Amino acid sequence: MNRLSQLLLLFAMLALVSACTTVPKATAKLEPTLVLNGVEIEKAGLVDKNDMMYVPATFITDTLGATLEKPKDNDLHIDNEELVEGVYYRDQVAVLMYHAIMDEPTDSSIISAKQFREHMQWLKDEGYVPITIEQYVAFLHEGEEVPDNAVLITFDDGYENFYTYAFPILKEFDFAAVNFVIVSGVDDPSLPGIKKLSWDQMREMKEHRIAFHNHTYNMHHYAAVNAEGIEQPVAISKLYVPEEGRSETDEEYVARVTADLGKAEQRLKDELGNTLSVIAFPYGAYNDRLLDCLEALGIETSFTIQKGINSKEDKLGYRINAGRSDQSAEKLLAALKPKPIDINDHTMLLNGKLIAFSSIIAGDDNQPALYPLREVSNELGLFIGFNKETRTVTLAN
Incomplete structure (x- = not known):
């Protein structure tokens, strides 16, 4: 073998060794990091177990400022009112939440028209009474009564597929509903994304007890909140101003958000x-x-995505996510038949509310117990996002 051939063979072997030794680094699983309100939290104790993120009890109490304690037997709320058969709750309103509806769903968060019809039939058969948004507001703010088993049917985002698929079914059952509209997409149909409703379609549906309300004018997206590019929902965040190397001031945030919400309100009033x-x-x-x-x-009236059934005191409305295509009507709507929560090893009082966590990883003398971060966040009304590439969990409040 001549000198040139030897050198070429040596370079090839070195390249092969280098490639082999770099594989573990390229495929190594990054440790998850946690960012709260645009600031990375060091030593947050974030643990990824079985594709679920957990945080220690100390993070919940010390960093998030919540109370967390084991309930006692007398913490279990027992309703002494005797309900007749077929009445599942009284003087309360359950709010169902849907988003997109299609003939053939392309995602588990989208429900089919067939499934939606099954839901409406289930409500009718089980004795639930859909109410209007006007009835709901009067219940919350004016002390008006609502029927037993009252339910409010809501959709988010104002997609045109609501008109195509949901509206005919709601008309068939003579059920009221409300759709929360991203108003900019209605004013400008050329904007990217799923096609939105038109003002004419909404005016037609209003004649059949379908209402349309505010899902912001143009704040249904994320934007950077710091120089590192961490993104959060723009309605709750002071945005980063790159040309000035700083975040919005409180005054700038208030002006931007107030202008957006006010514009949405005005357009809804003008058109509808x-x-x-x-x-x-x-x-x-x-x-x-x-x-x-x-x-x-x-x-005065707002809705979250926290799960629960609303009483007159619940001004930040709970909603039950019924818009999943991967579960049966009975499973999705089981929350409409509330049952007492059994106190067991997974039941805790979070800010005084009894919560049945799906799992808790027990602690010991050296380590606190670990709780599912998404469930904690949902109960506390925190936004939670996850970047799979960087394995960064983002929380915001």
Whole structure:
């Protein structure tokens, strides 16, 4: 073998060794990191177990400022009122949440027209009474009564497929509903994304007790909140101003959010004659700053994506996510038949509310117990996002 051939063979062997030694680094699983309100939390104790993120109890209490304690027997709320057969709750309203509806769903978060019809039939057969948004607002703010088993049917985002698939079914059952509309997509149909409803379609549906309310004008998206490019929902976040190397001031945030919400309200009033001001928070995310903006605009009624059934005291409305195509009607709507929560090893009081967690990883003398972060976040009304590539969990309030 000549000198040149030897050198070529040596380079090939070195390249092969280098490639082999770099494979573990390229495929190594990154440790998850946690960012809260745009700031990375060191030593958050975030644990990825069975494709679920957990945080220690100390993070919940010390960093999030929540209370977390084991319930006692007398913490279990028992309703002594005797309900007649077929009445599952009284003086409360369950709110169902849907998004897109299609003939053939392309995602588990989209429900088919066939499934939606099955849901409506189930409600009718089980004795539930769909009410209007006007009845719901009067119940919350004016002390008006609602029927037993009252339910409010809601859709988010104002997609045109609501008109195509849901509206004919709602008309068939003579059920009221409300759709929370991203108003910019209605005003400008050329914007990207799933096609939105038109004002003419909404005016037609209003004649059949279908209402349309605020899902912001153009704040249903994420944007960077710091120089590192961490993104959060724009309705709850002070956005990063790259040309000035800083984040929005409180005053700038308030001006931007108030202008957006006010514009949405005005367009809904101009086009549909709305007299009520109601909002569903994008991604269910809200905080005190956003609530202050709502108060300044006179928007008194709002909806989260936290699970539960609403009493008169629940001004931040709970909703039950019924818009999944991968579960049966009975399973999706089981939450409409509330049962007492059994106190067991997975039951805790979080900010005084009894929560049945799906799992808790027990602690010991050296390590605190671990709780499912998504379930904690949902119960506390925190936005939670996850970047799979960087394995970064984002929380915001």
